[in-house]
Amino acid sequence: MYPTGVKGTRDWTQISDVAAIPANAGSCSLSCYVRPGMTGTAWFDDISVVRVVEPALRSVLTAPVYRGRITADGPRLIRARVWVDLRDHDVQAQDVQVTGRLSGVADGKPHGVVTQQPKTDQGTIAPLTLELPTDRLPTGDYRLDIELVRTGGRVISTVSHRLTRLADNDQPKCTIDEHRRLLVDGKPFFPLGMYWTDIQENDLKLYAESKFNCLMPYGSPSRPQMDLAHKHGLKVIYSLKHWYAGSPECPPFIRSAADEEPLIRGRVREMRDHPALLAWYLNDELPQRFLAQLEAHQRWVAEEDRDHPTWVALYQVNEVGSYLNTFDVIGTDPYPIPRSPASMAAAWTATTFREVEGARPMWQVPQLHNWANYARSEKERKQGRTPTTEEVRSMAWQCITEGATGLVFYSWFDVKQNPDVPFDKQWSGLKELAAEIDRMAPMILSTDPVPQPGVKVNDGRPPAWLHWLARSHRGSLYLFAVNDGDGAGRITFRLPGAAARVRELSTNTIVPHDGPNFTVQLDRLEVRLYQIELR
Template structure:
């Protein structure tokens, strides 16, 4: 018989059994199961007007725009004109797809680099609300070239997807499109090493927790009911040590105990096998670890503990920081008098203190700047986002006046900063597509071995693809900036990100190594037209800032990085310098008020003390709530958020705490440990008091 196995979730097990003998097992060729093209009329050959497509006013279907026969052409001579061309799609939930189209560009300004010429993308919708969009820009004036995009659909089968084809705003020229496609990528197994959070094993007792996601369908002949096991093979890189463990895949996680192992470097291979039918369905290689002694582990300057918390010199630390551009006296004064305790300069290792810069003295320039940060009580995240081949960054392979290559430069940077007390983490990825995940993993491995004292953070807006990134960092950061314009009234985007993280990254102890990359800017700061800026855009209110920070806390994030001080202070948009300063003086205190709330919650967010479960009876909208106790177990904080849009209302039950008070006045004490929360749009409250 032939059966189709369909898995759309997370698999589990706990395991001590010996691994099965896989010799003689058939290896499934999953690549051969890729799906058909789900686009209708993908080559624009059906019907003179582009049947199945919704075409914009610039579109024309013609042989002149096709690779073989007809294609779609977009010809623009007026930079003020803009239109899009779309096709709606119904796709399977929780499935990886590959989308692509051939594009030819002609007549665009040859000086334009990395701009929106002929472009395609996939947009997600829940009803009429756009949830997320991913786009691929074509490159320069060039003959036909294939551009592709990989993405993973959400779990909700009601979600709609749209393929869009267009020329970016303000560009003039002609873009031709042909032979578009959207097809399933075939089944994929995506195991994630959830513990340890860094690439370091305890040699005295090496343990791992694995999360496992299967996307799509494995289809193969079966003579028995499938019996899926995960086999883990841990092999020493520099020794003959090898050990294997296996676990039965059940509900959501797999735990392996390898026992005592020699110190040194290791490869880990994970294999998914159907032992009943003797078929290897998939394997994951390229996972590498370093086994350290217990003493060496404990002595690491900055580490991530078993609960996802950052430890600095052995003590729990709550990171609340800012993206920044560079540093000067004004900035440092602002930061040192704020609740923020670290910065992540976009200049990264090129950071320098004004007036003290010396050409070709990168190491000295950086250390002088770090000394200034340290003296002000501000820690440093080292930005390495340009350390990948595709970035056209002039200094990405140069250090201290010498051209040495990208990877050696990263090593040099690590050598310079790893012993500086201001150093907190490395920032190794900023929104790279999921197809680049192995490159990010290699950078993580490189830094882990060069500097085991500092973790690597990578951040993404592509939350549906989180499973592909799950082995690419020590700390995952999810990006969400929900207040996009004056009509923004919901933080559903944060909710979707947090639910994805919980499904992929949460360990069996209910924690994860996750940071929130939150909003601290106005999307209109990039708008040059003053009328459009004032008509279309707005800053979040102080209350919205706080609510957008508290919702991730409810889901258990362990740090916050806000975008961006640089945009707040320096990106002028439609303003002159004086107007920008006035705006900054108005908005900066609101951002600081939000940071202050988080820092005040520090004893609760870092505590491992068990807090009562909060019952939530939702009456209107969506409401999320969670209680946190301090280390004494006597003080309690209950965080409550209304997601929006519109009214939110819920009755909360907090066992053993009948006398809690409302910080923002949105919650009424009903007596007997029950409370009524009411709010509108993006809203929140904090209940505070004693456990009685």
């Protein structure tokens, strides 16, 4: 957590923030400091740490995964994951129950009730899953009220979720399906893009020569700039991330939270029908003290635009669960090189997936930049370096094998200014990577069932440095395997049946196999993409 500090000559200024401490933390520290390179004198006084009372009840919809929407394709069950926390409440688990009630918004008509008793596991209250069927729900809006009720009927806490049963012929332009895939005009779409500062046509022409299909410009584009993106066949993730009163980059004409709503709603109405629009970018790493504003922005955008999801990026990877009501799609931004191992990409993606209970799409943000571009001292500048082509490829595939359904790299403007690698060299490698991911996108996003009993690695004991994903597509089995750089060795894959042929796609080589098994050497950072024909 890094609260916004002060610069210049200022009177006493209160600085505060909210952070979640991991449950397994042994200790934590608070540091008051001045950034390297700054001069002057700083005074700190009245430092305090206050424990925030945790809510007794917390819940997330795990089905449906997108804005509570139920379609003809599902889900067949509404699922809500529920956590009960009684540490700050004078009651025991055996004295409460959790009840979920589904009712119509317009008429209040009940459509189902489910009740469960919380259970403890080694002194901790285990999470609950509430389920209600959707097969008989008519078109309309619904409300799922989840109550924590004490013996005797007193309600301790309530959490509500809004749901909508869409008409069978209702197909939003961009939506998220139950497999966490973005659908554009009804077809699966893998967002493959980069962060930009602003849209310039010369850059767009160059960028459009690649298989990158979208961009996220920090400067909220004008309509002519959106037209340029559309002209070059590119989609835009539109940034609204600056418009939070009290945030470091908030424009001066936003002085309070009340100023935000007309601006957000107005801009969404202005741009929501543009053919280049892919999604809305609502948050760039704002801390938890902005949660109320973040939730409001999510609500306003969803009310104004039913056709495009929202996306946010956070470095607060262990706090993502606290932000669940502020986005439709999540991204976290592991930037390890050179200070940490490249395996940070897989670790952060896996943690993010757990934080959202596997129930939200992830468009991850892999590193392209040299940290020297952001150095505040000569020492920092000398310590930086640009990730190698091998590191970038490994980090991208680490994210994909751990569940990402989109990648937005950081950043185009860094690729143009990284001091240690010529632009043409890095851009050439990135174009190759984009082309590779684009070729594999139909397989990555495929929902065809993998033949049972699935794929096993090293008899069920895969090394920690291996990350892999199996997919079926048009009768073939595809296996994506990546080494995160923390080790190397031989890997034996056991397939769900005897193989007729195993082909490694990036090298177009046939791999020897023995019935359902094949063994390969996977060196540090190496990526292997296999197409397998089963007998």
